Amino acid sequence: MIPSRILLVFLLLMCLILVPGAASLTKVTNGAPVFIGERNLDLTAPMNGHTVMAWWPAGSDRSGEPSKTVTISGDAKSFYVNPDIFTGYNGTWYTHDVQPETPVFVLYEPRIDLSIWDVDANKDITGQSVPMSANITYRIDTNLYMALDYSKRPNYNPADSFFTVKLTSPSGAVIPQIYTGNLGASTTQILNFDSNPLIKSSPYIWKNGPAWDRNAKSTDGSSVYSAGTYTFVVTQDLNHMSSSYNGTAVYGTVRSGDKPITFIADTFTPSPTVLPSLTAPAGTTAPVTGLITPIQQVTAQSSATTIPKKTTYTPLPTEIALIGLGIAALAITVKRKY
Template identity: 40%
Template sequence: MQIPYILTVFVVLFLIVSPVSASLNKISANSPVFIGEADVDISAALNGCHTISWYNSGADINSATPAKSTQIYPINTVTTLIYNYNFTRDFYGGYTGTWYCTDLAPYYPVFVVEEPQLDIKVWDLDHNVDVTGKSIPKATNITYRIDTNLYKALVLKNRPNRNLDDTPFTVKLINPNELPVPGIYTGTMGKPGTQILSFDSKPYFTDSPYYWRDGGEWDHNARDLQGTTVYPDGTYSFVVSQNLNHMQDDYVTRSAAEREGKTTKTALVAFEKQPFVATVTEPPVTTAVTLSTQVSTQQPTESGTSLPTLPTSTPVPKKTTYSPIPEWLGIAGLVIAGIFIIRKQA
């Protein structure tokens, strides 16, 4: 029978095509963990330990009495709790720092408890300053900046099973019309070199601060193929949230103020309305000649426009007129001419 062989092939194929599940839940020894995380695999961190303790700052852990202790599970027992352990606020709130295994000396660190811290800013790339909550010229190059201690959950030595597809962070960009912006134009459509880049909504980083890598490519004055402004004037929102190992479930009943800076944070920036600038065509420069007096009457041309006026100082030609010759003088002239002709012929 080939059934075992067929089943083996089926399992291998299943593993190949199946998506890789999130793997941020397993921690190494002495790694950071965050209040609110759930279903965390602390087995490697415990390394067989049963009782963990927390000491006040500066205390000698070898001689001082722990300020707080808990038995994870009794000695000589087996439990699945260490594979899905919860760092609840009710127990760990106010007890941040290193927790030690105190079964037997020498005591050793198991994990380091931290409060989650999450912040996002709007960053002016032209001047390298924070412009969160401000109104800026639309031409200013900006990006978002994330400051957080949660990046430690993406460091390989802390979470050995993490993969590059895992990230607890989500960022959204919301325009003044309360609509998400899924991509950014690097220029006006139709212009050579213009691209539409996906918005960096699932950042993965192992250090802080983190800057949106393509923020400086965003052309806020871009227009679409119809010539319409893609990004209207007004207030834009950058919203970051994180859900490391279901942490938001721990905050679901808490106020918005308690969630702000822990599981979510919002940064606002306003693009200033651009003033309307009219295009003015300068008239041609002409040299004016001052005339002493102008003729007041203008004669229209055939097209209906007036002829330029003429100065009176310019001489105007006058028609020469003559008086008529007296009639008797004309008759006398004819008589004299006749006598002259007759004598000439004789």
């Protein structure tokens, strides 16, 4: 019997191993990609005791006065990349109050967009109508993947993501899972919808999208998915960035907007019945093949008639016939004498 205290310690250790800790993308190193609107950034390492940072236009001579300077009056561990201050000043920011000047961060406007992708045709079909059986997926194009880099954000935890994708049905219900086939079939899988993608490169493609079977049937034969318009949307909240933005922000995006796709019922054309190859007639080498309907097959079988084979006889040789006639005549002559 394991003592209760030892068991409790064991369970706690397992929880620490199996349950990922919360990611911290706030701490950055020198020259890290940073996005307008991020909050609570820890700039302690790149500022290295400096209180002033400066910006020059790309390609300009930094020996002259900078075009923009920002003084950190508070704690460098909780820096806000305020859109009102930093909008229009993308690029590298440097320490400036004490030489040498070193990179603090590289500033970007956040960009994120989602499109619905035709896997077979390899093209954007957002807003279009396609058959229920079409192979589709979602695609995300963004520059925010640069925040998921160990070398620039050393406290990054790969178990977490700041992206959220939502898929809704024609009725407005959120779809948390997808089916790869009919319910109850041995080959059918139930897959979680890729709602929190870990995007470390762009574009990002939902890999299980083509496995989604919208013609799947329930165990009672009814359709799992109805035809109609489905909607995708992606949002991101890197370091609580969403609270810095509104719907008319011109300095970046935190939401892709609703992206619709309309599925219409497939049209199935019945295939003709294919009969097995027939045995080739004697003297031929090619098999007889063909396509006929079941009705034609029954007609051909019912009209078949068996014709009896006529019996034939081979005539006797002439010599045997003459001997037979002679014997018969001799028998008649003897009978008359007696």
